[in-house]
Amino acid sequence: MSETTSRVLQLLGLLQSRRVWSGDDLADRLGVTGRSVRRDVERLRDLGYPVHASKGHGGGYQLGAGAALPPLLLDPEEAVAMAVCLRVAAGGSVAGVGESALRALSKLDQVMPSRLRAQVAAIHDATTTLTSGQSDELVEPDVLMTLARATRDHEHVSAGYVDRSGNTTDRRLEPYQLVTTGRRWYLLCFDRDRDDWRSLRLDRMTDVMARGTTFTPREAPDAASYVRRAITASPYRYVARVRYQASKEAVAQSFSSASAEIDADGPEACIVTAGADDPEGMVPWLALPGVEFEVLEPPEVIAAVRDVAERFLRAAR
Structure with missing residues (x-):
């Protein structure tokens, strides 16, 4: 490979790694003059790479999107x-x-x-993927890409949303972060009409449209923590808090991030927060870690643990 070809490929790699480069920065990284940078940029353009150049403060060279997709340079x-x-x-x-x-x-x-x-x-x-087999939870690629671009560009979005009861509402949103659990996709967003933060399932969103206007980003909650809390507790009638006599890392092996929120309570204890519509149905699930635990709240789950424990004792006798 000639020195010029190698340098052009190196230039392409730099342009793909950052949004905008000044001519001086590129010349310094490549060890050449500004004139050589301009010649190499022209070579990339001849190969089909749309390299844009702008002057003034904040200007420089930028790799744009073209009519066709040229080869990517990957390390x-x-x-x-x-x-x-x-x-x-x-x-x-x-x-x-x-x-x-x-x-x-x-x-x-x-x-x-x-x-x-x-x-x-x-x-x-070495990897096995567990699939849910529920085709109705698939997300349309156009929805995913529209929300990804709007999140990146801080652009207002409008959409319809179908809740758990099947009711559809119109939403005006400020999108902040996409979160995936592997099985489902969620959007952390600020709902302008409700004046509050929301996590919305993408497969329940309809007529998603970027409005073309932008917003000034607010101070947002941590997306992963917010969505985890929303999907482990908010949808359920009963939300249990349980202290386990084991480290957070040990207990986390029994629960998925989509089913429980786990917080350390010292080096040898942790508190799990999870929700359910049936308190008694939670009891076997809470026992999964196989260590001592105490249900802190609510009273309905505490009573369910007591009832199930007495039933097991009678079975053992």
Whole structure:
């Protein structure tokens, strides 16, 4: 590979790694003059890469989107990460993505060095994905992409939303973060009409539309914690708080992040918060960690644990 070709590829990698580069920064990173940078930019344009240039404060070189998708330049770690993600996406929770992911994976696999293919295969062979088998929870790709772009650009969104009871309401939203549990996708957003934060399931959203106007970001809650709390407690009639005589790490092996919120209570104890509509149905689930525990609240769950325990004692006698 010639020195010029190598430098052009290095320039492409830099442009793909950051939104805007000044000419001086690129020249410094590449060890060349500004004139050489301008020549290499023209070479990239000739190859089909839309490199935009702007002057003034905040200006510089920026890799834009073109009519066609030119080849991406990936380092080994990026190539392995992309291949693994494509394998997961082939059986994932976004409608219509499986076939496209397989096509993209086949193209990537064709040009990937054998040592990297071996790494991808090792990760794939060591991984098993549990699927829910509920096709009605699939998210439309257009919905996902619209919300992802609106989140990035701080753009207002309007959508219809179907709640658990089947009622549909119109929402005016400020999107902040997409969160996935693997099985479902959620959006952390600020609901302008309700003047409060919400976590909404993407598969229940309809007529999602970016409005073209932007908002000034607010101080947002931690997306992962907010969504975890919303899906483990908020939808249920009874919310239990239980102290376990074991570390957070040990107890977390028995519960998924989508079913319980776990907080450390010292080095050798933790508190689990989880919800259910049937207190008695929670009891066997609460016993899963196999360690001493105490139900702190509510009274209905405390009573259910007592009733089930007495029933087991009678069975043992």
